[in-house]
Each structure stands twice: as C-alpha cells, then as structure tokens.
Amino acid sequence: MIAPGFTGKYIAEYLNSHPERSSPTPFTFAIAGRSQDKLEGLKRELKLGDEVGLIVVNVGDYASVEAAVIQTKVVVNTVGPYWKYADNVVR
Numbered sequence: 001m002i003a004p005g006f007t008g009k010y011i012a013e014y015l016n017s018h019p020e021r022s023s024p025t026p027f028t029f030a031i032a033g034r035s036q037d038k039l040e041g042l043k044r045e046l047k048l049g050d051e052v053g054l055i056v057v058n059v060g061d062y063a064s065v066e067a068a069v070i071q072t073k074v075v076v077n078t079v080g081p082y083w084k085y086a087d088n089v090v091r
Contacts, residue, residue: 008033008078009042016048032057032068062088 008031015021015029030053033039039054057068059079065088069075079085 005033005078008076009046011076011078012042012046012048012052016046016052028053030055030072034058059085059088062091065089065091 012029012031018027020027028051031039031042031048032055033042034056036054036056039056042048043052043054055068055071058064059077069089075089077086077089079089
C-alpha cells in the first residue's frame with residue numbers, strides 16, 4: 001500500500017520496475033490513498049498495469065485503515081507527518 005505523495009510515487013515506480021515483477025512467481029502490489037481520482041491519475045502517470053490495485057483509505061479512520069490492511073501482507077506507510085497520521089496504521 002502506498003500513498004500517492006512524493007515518496008509513495010517513487011516507491012510505486014521502484015516496485016513496478018523491480019526484476020521480480022517479471023519472475024515466474026511475481027509479487028503484486030496496490031497503491032492506496034484518500035482519493036480514487038488521484039490514485040487513478042497516479043496509475044496512469046506511472047503506466048502501472050491493470051494488476052496493480054487501488055485501495056481508497058482514510059488513515060484518520062481506524063475502520064478504513066483496518067479494511068485496507070486486511071487485504072495486504074505488507075504495508076508501506078508514507079503518510080506524514082507520522083506523529084499525526086501513523087497511530088491507526090500502527091494499531
């Protein structure tokens with residue numbers, strides 16, 4: 001899960017171009033953020049394939065974070081400032 005901000009964008013680019021993405025057992029990933037429109041725009045901008053998921057999540061709402069996290073194995077939180085927005089993700 002990756003927020004579509006500055007750092008998240010670079011992580012998404014890296015993951016999308018990672019050599020293991022074209023291996024016999026590739027990993028999958030999704031990008032996440034508050035706005036479906038922004039996520040779709042980032043997906044187009046980075047030319048991410050249809051296999052890259054989009055997850056709408058509001059880190060200020062625990063239920064929203066829990067619903068998003070339950071779909072994943074690994075969470076990469078790039079939403080800052082962390083002292084303000086990380087509690088629900090860590091919880």
